[in-house]
Amino acid sequence: MRTRAAVLRQMGSPLTVEELELAPPGPGEVLVRVAAAGVCHSDLHLADGHLGSERQPIVLGHEGAGTVEAVGAGVAHVSGGDRVAFCFVPSCGACTQCRAGHANLCVPAGEHNSRGVLGDGTTRLSFPGGEPVKHFLSVACFAERCVIPAAAAVPLPAGLPLWQAALVGCSVVTGLGAVRNVARVRPGQSVAVIGCGGVGLQAIAGARLAGAARVVAIDRDPGKLERAMRLGATDTVLSGDGRDPVARVRELCGDGGADHAIEVVGRPDTIRQAFDMIRPGGTAVVVGIAPSGVEVALPALDFVSDKTIAGCFYGSGNPAAEMPELIGMLMDGRLDVAGAVSDFTDLDGIEAAFERLRRGQGARTVVVLDEGAAGLPEMI
Numbered sequence: 001m002r003t004r005a006a007v008l009r010q011m012g013s014p015l016t017v018e019e020l021e022l023a024p025p026g027p028g029e030v031l032v033r034v035a036a037a038g039v040c041h042s043d044l045h046l047a048d049g050h051l052g053s054e055r056q057p058i059v060l061g062h063e064g065a066g067t068v069e070a071v072g073a074g075v076a077h078v079s080g081g082d083r084v085a086f087c088f089v090p091s092c093g094a095c096t097q098c099r100a101g102h103a104n105l106c107v108p109a110g111e112h113n114s115r116g117v118l119g120d121g122t123t124r125l126s127f128p129g130g131e132p133v134k135h136f137l138s139v140a141c142f143a144e145r146c147v148i149p150a151a152a153a154v155p156l157p158a159g160l161p162l163w164q165a166a167l168v169g170c171s172v173v174t175g176l177g178a179v180r181n182v183a184r185v186r187p188g189q190s191v192a193v194i195g196c197g198g199v200g201l202q203a204i205a206g207a208r209l210a211g212a213a214r215v216v217a218i219d220r221d222p223g224k225l226e227r228a229m230r231l232g233a234t235d236t237v238l239s240g241d242g243r244d245p246v247a248r249v250r251e252l253c254g255d256g257g258a259d260h261a262i263e264v265v266g267r268p269d270t271i272r273q274a275f276d277m278i279r280p281g282g283t284a285v286v287v288g289i290a291p292s293g294v295e296v297a298l299p300a301l302d303f304v305s306d307k308t309i310a311g312c313f314y315g316s317g318n319p320a321a322e323m324p325e326l327i328g329m330l331m332d333g334r335l336d337v338a339g340a341v342s343d344f345t346d347l348d349g350i351e352a353a354f355e356r357l358r359r360g361q362g363a364r365t366v367v368v369l370d371e372g373a374a375g376l377p378e379m380i
C-alpha cells in the first residue's frame with residue numbers, strides 16, 4: 001500500500017512529505033494507522049546529523065499512537081481495531097540486558113534501531129522505485145501508516161484520547177523513568193530539572209508525584225517555566241540571564257544543593273551545572289542527548305563527597321512493561337500530558353516544529369495524522 005510520510009533524504013536537509021510504498025506486516029509485526037505523533041528532540045538530532053549519518057533515507061517519528069489495521073503471523077496481543085501506543089525499543093526479553101532488567105538496552109532491538117531496520121534486518125518502507133527507506137527507532141510514525149514490531153505496540157484502554165496517548169512512548173516513559181528508576185526520588189527530597197521541554201516537563205510532574213518537597217524548574221524560556229509551575233514545579237530559575245543557576249538552586253534547596261538534578265538538554269555546560277548543583281551524596285541524571293563526540297569535564301575531587309552522575313536512556317527500566325501503569329496515571333489525572341503540549345500541526349509542519357526546538361521555544365508539538373481518531377481537544 002501507499003502511505004504519506006515525512007522523509008529525511010539527507011542529514012541537514014529539510015524533511016520532504018512523500019508517498020512511499022509500505023509492505024504488509026510480516027510475522028511478528030503490526031500495521032498501524034497513526035493518529036498522532038510527538039515531535040521529539042531525538043528526531044531533530046538525527047535530522048541535523050548529530051547521531052551519525054548512516055541512517056538516511058529514513059522516516060522519522062518515534063513517539064505516537066494509532067489504531068491497528070492488520071497483524072502478521074504469530075501476533076496475539078493485539079488485533080485489528082485495537083488502539084495502541086508505540087514503544088520504540090521492542091525488547092526481546094531473552095538477551096543478557098533484558099534478563100538483567102534493562103529492557104531499554106535490549107541488544108537486538110538496539111542493533112536494529114541503530115541501523116533503521118526492523119527485526120529481520122530489512123525495511124517495509126520504500127520509494128515507489130523500490131529503494132528501501134529506513135524506520136526511525138522501529139516506529140517511523142511521521143507517516144499515515146507504519147509497520148512496527150509487535151513488541152512496539154502497547155494496547156491502550158478505551159477513553160484515553162490518542163493525541164495524549166501518543167506522548168506516553170517517549171516523553172512520559174523517559175521523564176518518569178529518570179525520576180523513578182534512576183534518581184529514585186523519595187518523599188520530601190529536592191529535585192532540580194534543567195530543560196523544561198516535553199521530557200523535562202514529565203520529569204517535573206514525576207518528581208512531584210514521587211513526593212518531592214521542592215522541584216526547581218530551570219529553563220531559558222519564561223513560557224516554559226510557567227508551564228513547569230502548572231505541572232508541579234515549586235520554584236523556577238530563568239537561565240541565560242547572566243545569573244548562575246547553580247547558585248540559585250543551592251540557595252533554594254540549602255544543605256549544599258539539590259538531592260537530585262535531572263539534565264534534559266544534552267549540553268556540556270548544563271551537564272556540568274547538574275553535577276555542581278547537587279549536594280554531597282546527591283545524584284545527577286543525564287537524560288539529554290549530546291551530539292556524538294561531545295565531552296564533559298567534571299571536578300573529580302567532588303567524587304569524594306559521594307556525588308553520583310548517572311546516564312538514563314528511555315527511562316532506564318522496562319518501557320513496554322511500565323507503559324500500562326503510566327497510561328493509568330494519565331487516565332486518572334495524576335499525570336497531565338495535555339499541559340506539556342504547545343502546538344498541533346500536520347506532516348508539513350514538522351520542519352517548523354524542528355525550528356522551535358532548535359530555538360528552545362514551546363513544549364511538545366503533536367503531529368495529527370488522523371484527526372477523526374486523534375480525539376483532539378475542542379479549542380484547536
Ligand SMILES: [Zn+2]
Nearest residue numbers: 040041042170
Ligand atoms: Zn523522544
Ligand SMILES: [Zn+2]
Nearest residue numbers: 092095098106
Ligand atoms: Zn533483549
